[in-house]
Amino acid sequence: MKQWEIAPGSRICQVCERRFDPDEQYWSVISETDAGYVRKDYCEVCQASAEPVEGPISVWRTINRVAPKLPRVNIDPVNAFELLETFSATDPEDPRQKLAYLLALLLMRRKVIRYEGIEEGHLLFKRGGRRKVWRVQEFNFKPEEMDEIQEELSALLELDEASVAEGQAPQPEGSPPDGGDAGLAENS
Numbered sequence: 001m002k003q004w005e006i007a008p009g010s011r012i013c014q015v016c017e018r019r020f021d022p023d024e025q026y027w028s029v030i031s032e033t034d035a036g037y038v039r040k041d042y043c044e045v046c047q048a049s050a051e052p053v054e055g056p057i058s059v060w061r062t063i064n065r066v067a068p069k070l071p072r073v074n075i076d077p078v079n080a081f082e083l084l085e086t087f088s089a090t091d092p093e094d095p096r097q098k099l100a101y102l103l104a105l106l107l108m109r110r111k112v113i114r115y116e117g118i119e120e121g122h123l124l125f126k127r128g129g130r131r132k133v134w135r136v137q138e139f140n141f142k143p144e145e146m147d148e149i150q151e152e153l154s155a156l157l158e159l160d161e162a163s164v165a166e167g168q169a170p171q172p173e174g175s176p177p178d179g180g181d182a183g184l185a186e187n188s
């Protein structure tokens with residue numbers, strides 16, 4: 001049997017070994033074994049017929065996300081993090097939760113925050129060397145929705161940028177997103 005680590009990116013069904021399609025819904029099960037924590041992913045069909053895992057710690061249904069295209073904007077990490085903090089603290093149904101998720105992806109790309117894992121539809125991350133683990137809801141954006149939310153985010157960040165007296169050294173634009181550490185891009 002293969003060794004599975006708790007990390008996104010395996011993204012194939014444990015049983016039929018089929019790679020999940022973009023946007024396909026599948027199930028993830030985390031359980032504790034003698035070898036440590038293991039994560040197993042199942043497609044819908046195999047989940048229905050799979051033998052129950054003993055003592056699962058966590059079971060959740062998720063979607064094989066395609067990394068959203070992030071707006072190419074210069075961000076001030078401090079301001080962006082404050083926005084992320086504010087937005088993620090809103091009601092779970094609040095549309096700003098989506099902005100919080102995008103901000104988290106942006107800040108991850110800039111290495112301002114560090115990916116810690118995924119838990120029940122939430123992206124977990126840490127900031128700098130701090131211990132606190134933050135959570136932000138994960139979303140799957142429809143293309144048409146993506147355009148709108150990107151514009152919204154760009155407007156927000158540009159406003160922010162304009163109000164920042166001394167900007168941070170701008171990051172080179174057009175650098176490829178390093179979705180790898182976030183496991184949000186399905187590259188292989």
Ligand SMILES: [Zn+2]
Binds near residue numbers: 013045047
């Ligand atoms: Zn399967």
